[in-house]
Amino acid sequence: MKTVHVHTPSHSYPIYIGAGLLGDFSLFAPHIGKKAAIITNETIAPLYLQQLSDLLTQNGVHVFHIILRDGEQFKNHESLNQIYDALLAHHADRKTTLIALGGGVIGDTVGFAAATYQRGVPFIQVPTTLLSQVDSSVGGKTAINHPLGKNMIGAFYQPKLVVADLNTLHSLPAREFSAGMAEVIKYALLGDVDFLAWLEQHINKIMQCDDELLAQVVAHCCQMKADIVAEDETEQGIRAHLNLGHTFGHAIEAQMGYGNWLHGEAVAAGTVLACRLSEQLGSLNADDTARVAQLFRQANLPDTPPKFALEQWLAHMSHDKKVENGKMRFITLARLGAAQISEITDMSLLEKTLNKFTV
């Protein structure tokens, strides 16, 4: 088992990473109250709910279950209300622990419910996708979507504990595994060129789900994210670097309808666009972009976005929250392994970046 500690001004907590952790009550014991709600979805429930529920029940925790519908389109007010209603029906109080068992959709939704039910109750993340293990379960960003924008309603709210059981990844569809790899590659690009080279060297074995390599990947990414979050909990500065590829990616997700392109797929194509924008700014060259695109392809990820009208690209991106006071802000690369914030006022740079991808 590997352990990463996250330190934020508001709270510190451990992330445990390893195979079989869902069988180890000692990890949960210091952080869980007498009563807990396990919140998951209809896909994950038949796979892991019984195991986790039994583990807690056998150790004296009073457990109840809330099962949401599966999909990004259910990361919304209805699911949130389903959680609130069930918590109230079970007389959940301010010490009841909410456990998010699932991927990023479950983690974000349950985290926001935990942040807001009775102004905040204890919360544990049990991420079951690669994306949620390396990214969404760490750092305390929680949210649901609004019909007019992704993650528009949310809170910064830290979990008490994150338990990433690598065994849960064995049932993950290959396409979802790849989506998680998009965020892994993103970490390398924004902050660690040695990690980029290491990934290029091991990409084939990682894609075959080698347990030993995966433990290293997850722990390395969590450590990188923990370091960034420690420095900037509420995204006033450097934390924004984690959004590399995301302004373009969110536009792709919004345009295609949430859930049709996976978040990670959109981030992969969006990150290649961020590289192209960096070329326009003169900080990357075409070879750098080609190197990035190739790694995404080896991870079975798209390296080009779908085509749509330039106006639609711009409209989606100006709705994105990285817009501040009218300027468009993008995370770009100063070089491979180093990100920067670029305020774009010259729209022709965006046109050139996107010109192959517009209709």
Add this chain to the structure above:
Amino acid sequence: MKTVHVHTPSHSYPIYIGAGLLGDFSLFAPHIGKKAAIITNETIAPLYLQQLSDLLTQNGVHVFHIILRDGEQFKNHESLNQIYDALLAHHADRKTTLIALGGGVIGDTVGFAAATYQRGVPFIQVPTTLLSQVDSSVGGKTAINHPLGKNMIGAFYQPKLVVADLNTLHSLPAREFSAGMAEVIKYALLGDVDFLAWLEQHINKIMQCDDELLAQVVAHCCQMKADIVAEDETEQGIRAHLNLGHTFGHAIEAQMGYGNWLHGEAVAAGTVLACRLSEQLGSLNADDTARVAQLFRQANLPDTPPKFALEQWLAHMSHDKKVENGKMRFITLARLGAAQISEITDMSLLEKTLNKFTV
């Protein structure tokens, strides 16, 4: 003008108290961005919206308005969504300031919207009721109601600034003014017996809205609340004392239907019940309770609750969030001027407290 500073671990901010402050842009200038939404209701809009909107516009702030329906029954998801929708329609970004112009209902709803829109945007409280000036605008508790319970969904989120213009109280209905006095008297009871005596001495002039006395009342209460909040921002301990009378009060509000009894009226009757429970615990005597009841009557407030079945009292109170792990917790008085937390397990004490008020 009087100033009280609130210091919390997460944030520090000033409360300005005085007559005519809605005409003074210099108070707002350091805390407001280029774009602001003034959010108020249909009753307050014709009274003060133009004045505040002009003040900001004339000083270069881009202002838009959101007008909610008036009433505790609209402190709900629909109003919250009305705010989100309008913010998105106006392309509000993470630097857009939300200004709550109104009483506690507006302050709580707008505060929660500010806490959760794009994971938190800047927020200014402009309280226009006595209750909101002495209580709800200070301390960062925000919430909306759920059909199954009051304030069930919320967050701790501090404003950047509170501007309490005493002139706005002149248009306040007498019944609402009295409701605010319930919280004023509550402060005296839970922490300051000298202030209790001062209130008894000046109650008639205060009820006639004497400006000089009112400034003292508001500043004194804000200072008391600020001290408590500084010690305990998220209500782990002493902040719970502010709930004196509120467990009974919330039961009255819920039983009578939100909005039929005003919050302050329910708190007045609830505080007398808390005195009676303190009698059962042996810490107050009947004379103390009579003294408290008389002051509430002088403030034109009820000193007795409506009658309903004991089971209903208990059902409402066990839904209240002051229930932890099944025990019922009440704030009671160790003596006049000093509160304490009492865990009640012997239900006969509650029966005796409530026996005159059950059917």
